[in-house]
Amino acid sequence: MNIKYLSDDKGKITGVFIPIEEWERLQKQYNITEKAPADSGAQFQQSLADALKKAKPE
Numbered sequence: 001m002n003i004k005y006l007s008d009d010k011g012k013i014t015g016v017f018i019p020i021e022e023w024e025r026l027q028k029q030y031n032i033t034e035k036a037p038a039d040s041g042a043q044f045q046q047s048l049a050d051a052l053k054k055a056k057p058e
Helices: 020-029 042-055
Strands: 004-007 013-017
Antiparallel strands (some): 004 013
């Protein structure tokens, strides 16, 4: 997985960029549709946060 972290001028991580192929895989895995608002799935957000913790280099 090729994750890129976005940061502000102080180096604080402010976002994450993932390749579209990975996003499409996550959509299928968590049954996400384009019609759903981005903040509609608390469970998805938690699952994604957990996955990113595992993928983040230490």
